[in-house]
Amino acid sequence: MRGVLRVGLALTVVGATVASLVSCTQTVTGSPAPTGGIDTASVGGLPITDGPSGPREGAQDAKLDVEGTDRGEMDRLATNAIADLYEYWGDQLPKHFDQEFEPLDRLVSYDADGEGAEICGESTAGLVNAFYCGGGGEDAIAWDRGQLLPGLDEMFGSMSVVGVLAHEMGHAVQFRLGEKSNINQATPTILREQQADCYMGNFFRHVAEDQAPHFQINTGQGLNQILATLFFIRDPAGLDHRTQGAHGLAFDRVFAFQQGFTNPPTRCAEMDTDEISERITEKERSEQDNQVEGDIDPTENIDKLQESLDGAFAENGSEQPQIVDNGSTCENGNATTPVTYCPDENIVGYDADALRELAAKPDANASPGETGSGGLGDFAAFAEVASRYALSIQKSMGVSLDDEKAGLRTACLTGAWAGYTNQDDRILRLAIGDLDEAVAELLQEESLIAADVNGRQIPSGFARVEAFRRGFLEGWTPCSKDFS
Template sequence: MSNTANRIGIAVLVVALVASCAMLAVGFGRDRTVAGTAVAGSGSVTKPNQPDGGGVDPKFVHGTDDGPIDRLAATVITDVQDFWRDTFPQVFGSPWQDIDGGFYSVDTADPDAEAPPCTDKPSDVEGNAFYCPTADIVAWDRAALLPVLKERFGDVAIMVVFSHEIGHAVQRRSGLTLEKQQADPQKYPTILIESMADCYAGSFVRWVSDGHAPHLQISKEQLDSAMESLIVFRDPVGTSQTDEGAHGDAFDRVSAFQDGFTGGPKLCSQMTVANHKFTQTAFLRESDQATGGNMPFNDLVTQMAPNLDAYFGAVVGQLGKQWPKPTVKPSDNTPACGDAQGPVAFCPSTDEIDVDATDELRGLHTSIGDYATGTLLASRYGLATLSAAGKPTNGEQAQHQVLCLAGSYTGALLDTPGQFTLSPGDLDEAVQVLLEVDYAGRDDTGKAMATGFDRIDAFRTGVLQGVGSCQVT
């Protein structure tokens, strides 16, 4: 978000390097370093007490060391293909064809390891997992990718990786071939191809969540870990969505995944550049790129408040209600109405939005980016909107609505940029703060949705569908 002189952007990149997928291999993590902090629910996804000892024997994997990483990979691959054997005929009207080129585990730390098809040497796989359509194979780095993902995010990260890669195999089998993509790159840009694979991954994870997988299971809490692992592989801030190797920003990736989770594989198969909204944007000015577009904390609060007031005042006016313009009061103390809502709080008795400008909020502003602060502010204006509209300001519906309203404001900035608009990285920051803390989703009693997955889903509903989807009528 910005005025004509300042743009908000992400401050700290989780991803250190730009990804560049080889022309013949569609990769999940090529040329990216994996960083981040493990989140709650990052344990095992393998069902206990199985006859096979808690996983599938990786004997069908080329180059396997028969270790726990490849056993987990083999287990996920087995269930993903089971999912598509059941689902592919329903979606595409023809039988699923198992991946016949094989699966390749590569120890990239071993100079004598055998290079898999579509590569020249083992180091070509380093830090990556990919599907190669010309050979119909899936290959992965078992030394420097999968163990790191497992350590930071749990087994669920491995589930996301392989369901994404086999999603590319689904594309090939459904007729979306590499030749078709190359013949019409505007119709089939890389960001669309990658979003479809993220969507297919989400549909598989939903199948697991519903208890249909033979070997795998996933808890609600582990969905947050899935989201964390997915956004590690977002594009660096400022990447254009038209770039040849674009995979999407954090919002694009989690949005596609949640589309698959909630809408199923048929919806994924129907994604096009016309019906799917991408939010990734490039920097327009060198000065913004040099600073990451970040505004100082105090400037953000001061300059964002009038824009929030204008947007939400209009929303309340359309409902036929009076908008009691809230007063934004930065302070170094606990908000006057208590700390239940977190460091930004709407106080209905005084129509104040108190901003506790002490270490915690400033820490989020610095470590995530300034639209982390912006998201919290927008959500409190959302709570003020519910109050002005005479709607409940506590309970599950209110918790959903404040996030949806914050999303609708964000989406309006994205759709109709004016004096204030979104900058590259803003939506990444929103996704991160929604995953890390529940402040933006709290009602006036301090209660909120338990998972980041649900908080992001409510927020993106507002972003993509507008204020009408928030049901404040």
């Protein structure tokens, strides 16, 4: 069994969006009670904090036997992560599965630009990746310290490195549990990968509870960034979930991570092929569908977007706003970028240049933060416009547009519109990979998809994703009923 995380080409896309982390912890205020079953003031019952994320200052480096190590910064980071994972699973397997956890036979560090080491019957030369392999006499986790780990660290911060290794350790847990984790030789890759994401969520709950010896993470932007990382290590668009090697879309991987974060490891072990087949979003596509280019200039298709949104909310009976190119301004009221809803005028104004920048295809060859490094894709831009349109729908309901409930309704209604486009006869049809663009944008620090009319976001990334998911799966009706 081999779990290879699909990382690489997308690593250098959004370095400029990584949040800077402050040095002291404080609780971020929010609603004290759940709204529509979604608690905006906590993450899985933990208060939302904005504080340090990364290696714990003053913690002594772990001493583990790592083959090929250069004892540099990346290997120290990886070794400390493995040590904390050993401790965590050493406690959890006896507690939940009545089974001892055995450390791995091999830990291997290598440089993809170097000579290469032999592991799992392959050379690591040129392999920009991290992976677990088990069976056939192998029980090992290996990582590329030359390109992969530094790239993750530079783009998303050191906790993304911990996340990748936590995912790979999830495969080692599966290998040890075997049929206790619904895993056998016939198990499709997608189930293995979703379980590993879930086990990753288990460990990050442990870190968020301040229990890890070497690491800490805040439950605000720090945890949101881990969720956003899943966008950049998702499956390539168009890969069917039944394909050997499929990991799943970010929309599905975030769900699996959340399940692990909010439940014990037994929930991850319960995932089976029936569950995966029922909830995985990226179903089989026709050959014609797989050839569809998903990234278009949104400013040249505003008329189609207008028609799409009008159709999605036609049954609401409200006076639908006009989408106009006015530089994202309002004669009265606050403006937001790149799109603004103006309640007095009932218009959605956008900044054409900013929308095009957001809609650009990610540039895999750009350096982190480099000008022109690309955006998140066309659906990310369309979803920003849809979120401001959704405020007009809320205005017609007579509800507030400037509180947390407005943010939840906005995410839910944007998800409902996305679900509306997921049908064959739509003028704008959801393309392969579009949901991932929405998830990535939803989790960015300045996204409007889960924000009120003034651009104030729901602080909990879990709440943002759940509200969007509810609209996508159930339509716009629960958006008004659940978040009133």
